[in-house]
Amino acid sequence: MVARVNTVAFQGIEVLGIDVQVQMSGGIVAFTVVGLPDKAVGESRERVRASLHALGLALPAKRITVNLAPADVLKEGSHFDLPIALALLTVMGVLPDVEMARYVALGELALDGALTPVAGVLPAAIDALAQDRGLICPAACGGEAAWAGPGLDVLAPVNLLALINHFKGSQVLTPPKPRLQEEEARPPDLRDVKGNETAKRALEVAAAGSHNLLMVGPPGSGKSMLAARLPGLLPPLDPAEALEVSMIHSVGGLLEGGRLLRQRPYRAPHQSASLPALVGGGSRAKPGEISLAHQGVLFLDELPEFPRPLLEALRQPLETGKAVVSRANHHVTYPARVQLVAAMNPCRCGHLDDAALACARAPKCAADYQSKISGPLFDRIDLHIDVPAVSPADLSLPPPAEGSAEIAARVAVARAIQAERYAGQGGARPLRTNAEADGELLERVAGPDASGRALLTEAAERLKLSARGYHRVMRVARTLADLDGAEGVRRRHIAEALSYRRIAPGR
Structure with a gap:
């Protein structure tokens, strides 16, 4: 019999689905993890063995093979402990295989069976929701996973025993609530x-x-x-x-x-x-x-x-x-x-x-x-x-009479103008500020007037501005116009933007 449990691997913030397969067979007693595991994953067999022992469960005297598929993807991190343990419990008949197929699991096991926090729970939760699956993660990460969406079924037990009891029906795990970072001290003014x-x-x-x-x-x-x-x-x-x-x-x-x-x-x-x-x-x-x-x-x-x-x-x-x-x-x-x-x-x-x-x-x-x-x-x-x-x-x-609050209010107004201007202009990734706009977009939706353009052209020739420098002056000038509440970029905005331009190091 082969038991399967879903988990994930990470490439940046991208999530790759991993199928944890466990097989028990006759032969020389062994516990082998294959599928390109790193050292942390390879050591998981000792943590899993100790966790099950803490629950009063002993691994059968059989040949146990854990395969992490696809086998050509490097598996890194300690979050494979929990899915390996769940697959073992499934093949041993402790957990129902049908229920396990509905979840993505990740978490590190302590030697006493407790679940400790791991990295990457939030992207894993978002991916699980997209696949219409639930998520099993450590209790300390439950508030993070809950942000994926109200439709995600999150199980966040404190230890492996609580999770087993939940599936046995003798204990009910309370769904975690989304948690925000605590309000930090007021930033310097x-x-x-x-x-x-x-x-x-x-x-x-x-x-x-x-x-x-x-x-x-x-x-x-x-x-x-x-x-x-x-x-x-x-x-x-x-x-x-x-x-x-x-x-x-x-x-x-x-x-x-x-x-x-x-x-x-x-x-x-x-x-x-x-x-x-x-x-x-x-x-x-x-x-x-x-x-x-x-x-x-x-x-x-x-x-x-x-x-x-x-x-x-x-x-x-x-x-x-x-x-x-x-x-x-x-x-x-x-x-x-x-x-x-x-x-x-x-x-x-x-x-x-x-x-x-x-x-x-x-x-x-x-x-x-x-x-x-x-x-x-x-x-x-x-x-x-x-x-x-x-x-x-x-x-x-x-x-001074003016502090951060007053300036932040003007900044918020200027950013709102930019967000409205560039709405629908960034394709898959929406643009929010002038610094993100390229030269073509600036020319089309936020170009300077005739007087400002003449000044910018003359300055670019005299100061030997590169094409990048030319467009960055335009970006700054557009921001200055937004702070003024001006509809278009004028000569005074170009002049101030040029005053912030250093020609070359040491000059």
Whole structure:
């Protein structure tokens, strides 16, 4: 007899159906797992054996073969423990095979039979609902699975015994309720920042159009302080965005208590981060920081201190909104629609513009320092601003009257205008902000007037703007017009957008 239980494997946030087949036969006593398992899956036989022993069940003295089909797909992770155990219990006659066929199961078993949390429950639940099946998962992940939809039958037991009792009819498992991430502390307020009004304006423009931003200034000028306040200007995740972002964090095993995210991610990796940590990869092709920041902010402080190959690896995700991880045995794509915010000193010592503090190598040290960032990466950043040191006079001033709440209200209005403008324009993936619109779409639905176009054409010729730079100026100008509530892009919007454009590193 062969028993079958449905489970899943993951390629990025894509779900692959896996058929767990268990056969007991005569011959030499053995417990073998086949079907390209990794070490964690291969070790599941010991956890399963101990869990069944904790329930007072012993495996028959037979040859047990577990096949994970299709056999040419690499099986990774500890979530195969539960489906293997359920298939064993089915072939032993403890559980009904007809009922098992109605569910997709995933979970890790402790040695005492308890079910412990695993990654990827949310995408697995959505896939199970699409196949008109139920889901069996650990109790700690039940709130995560419940977000897949009201039509999904979710069983979330605390241990294997509770699940057996449920199918035997001696215990009823209560359906889990959807759980949201707890309300975080109020984000830092922009009212705390004194001076640097130009930087505040650029931060508002960046938030309104989801534009990439680079801040250049001496140490202590408030660059990191400004970046930390950007999430407070952004609108909260809508339901579709929250589900998409939470799926990435679920695959990465970062959903605490199975609670869906409600705030836009803010990720700030250190300069010592590796390439797989930032872009994604590793032995199991996990999502990197750029994917974990999807629909949120990726902040890179001291940008030139990051290794050059790592920065160059950001170019493709910033352009396409996708992080592609290619390996010999699989090809994984993660969403990576992020808003890059970077900060850097103008030179290594940081005091290029202050003759009293600058080093003896100025200004050559500035050119050497900024040349660590390639021109193509600079070209992908929409807003370039200088953040000068805050004077003691500014620090003694009272807090400004306008804070994050007032600016966030204007940002929300501008984003609503953009969402209405691009409705139905993005095909399968709807566009939401100006930063996502390509040049052709901008020309068709949001092009500048004759005066603005003449200024942009002249500036592009004089400043030697690339085609990418030309269209990024148009995107920023369109955002400026949205903040003004203007129907079209005018000359003043083009002029301000050009003022945020850095021509090349060190210039």
